[in-house]
Amino acid sequence: MAEFVIKLADERGRVQEQVQTASTAEELRARFAHAGYHVFSVKARSGIGGMGRRKVKLEPFLIFNQQFLTLIRAGLPILGSLQMLSKIQKSAYFRSQLDDVSNRVKTGEPLSGAFEAQSGVPVMYTTTLLAGERSGNLQEVLERYINFQRVSLTFRKKLTASLIYPGLLLTIVTGLLVFMFTVVIPQFAQLYDQMGSKLPELTVGLLTFGKWTQRNFLWILLAFVAVVVGLWRYSITDKGRDTVDSVRVGLPVFGKIWLKYQVALFSRTLSTLLSGGLPLVPSLETAARSISSRKVSRAVGSAISTVREGKSLADSLTNTGVFPDLSTEMISVGEQTGALPQMLNSVAEFFEEDVATALTAALSLIEPAILIVMGVVVVFILISLYLPIFSLGSAASGGQG
Structure with missing residues (x-):
């Protein structure tokens, strides 16, 4: 199109x-x-x-x-x-x-x-409408889709809200460092140049870097923007999406959280489609296209071929090695009891709660880590800048004695 x-x-x-x-x-x-x-x-x-x-x-x-x-x-x-x-x-x-x-x-x-x-x-929306048209029950499938989107949107807003404070903190830290390297340190450099005294190597290195940053700030900013735009353009290509997804999944702590979030999204999507009367294979195909993670999407794609051969959904997902054991065990119970849509909904609820808890715990460790790093950097800069003043004060005290 x-x-x-x-x-x-x-x-x-x-x-x-x-x-x-x-x-x-x-x-x-x-x-x-x-x-x-x-x-x-x-x-x-x-x-x-x-x-x-x-x-x-x-x-x-x-x-x-x-x-x-x-x-x-x-x-x-x-x-x-x-x-x-x-x-x-x-x-x-x-x-x-x-x-x-x-x-x-x-x-x-x-x-x-x-x-x-x-x-x-969304692909899921058009598939849901198709299922409603075929079954003659458009109102019911629309209601299920609305409930699905309402829950998904609420959960997404909660995750976004939990990331606001760390993002704001990181922005403030970055702004503070840029201010110190482009304004504060060059002013100290002018002061020490006028004094003409010998400076410690630590101070000389910091002042040299500060002067270079001030002179080349515009070029640094342009290079940063060029890198960001280049990475964004690369990320919207097929190869770039694969790379971004691999990085996401491979991140320590956050990689597992991202994977669980995708499993929750897949489970809720599949549950909604099956409840709307769509057969299992078309539902899996639609769910696979609705997932952001390429790794999970490919895993579902490979599971579809084994489901077509007659294997159970739980075994097919287990063989991919991507889905957590708990999710496939719960899906297996749902298949055996004939309540697969309800069990998939339970899987989604469990992993959504797990994601929220894990993300809160991870962010509670990251926030103080950012503050500690910021404190160490600021203290290092201040010591480097004021070290010559301390040396001059000690020399003056010694001369008076």
Whole structure:
């Protein structure tokens, strides 16, 4: 799918521009012309390396689905509900996506297919809609999806909130060090140059580094920005995503926390899909695409092939060597008792609580560690700067004696 900017007029003659997704410009033009619009132009949207594609923000998307479910329950048709909700969206991009969904539904395309054509819409959402359409129970599967997203969003907010203080502390420490090396130390260098006295080697080294930092601060800043941008550009490539995921999983302490978080996300996603009536293999395929970790996603992918051969899900996940033993044991119990969706939900709850506890404990150790490192660095700088003054004071006292 590619993104296009389409200029069109509706049946009332109102001219508007929208950003829409389609396989080709001709397909997009035909779609809107068939829906009764007069199409002036269709142009490819500019973007470097796919950077023009956006992901749907989860919070507004969750609110939209809550409103959508309410309207459907009230008896409004799907098309009318979509058109009504499109008009009240604050985001122009999301509004254009809903307009495209409405147009596709208007021409007879199923709701799941219409949303699947939009860039950034979660795979799990379109799969959930497909399951609801096939079973004729769209309201129930939408409600399950909303509950899933509400729990996931709440948990994600808790994790983000727990990282705010360490991040703020690290920013303050970095800012303090930059201030000392670019302002304080060069001022001491000017003072000692005027005095012309011999300085200890520790002080000379620090002052030399401070002068160099002040002279080259702009180049250092540009180099830092270039490195950050380069790493970001690399991280959005396939190879870069693999590297980032390997680094995440390999981190001491935090690697295990990240892995448990991905297992919790997989379990909750799979539970929601199975509860919606989707078969196990399609549910696994969707869950694998919904996971951020490439390692866990590949492990689920390899488990899918063994599940197709007739092996149990628990054994298939155990053979990957990625999933914790406790999770596969609980899944095995769920398979044996015929309550797999409920057990997967229990797995998710257990690991989410475990992640929250482990992250809190890890951060409680990191915060004082940051303060200790900051204190050691500041004390080292102060001793280096004031050592000549102490030496001059000692010499003056000795001369008076």
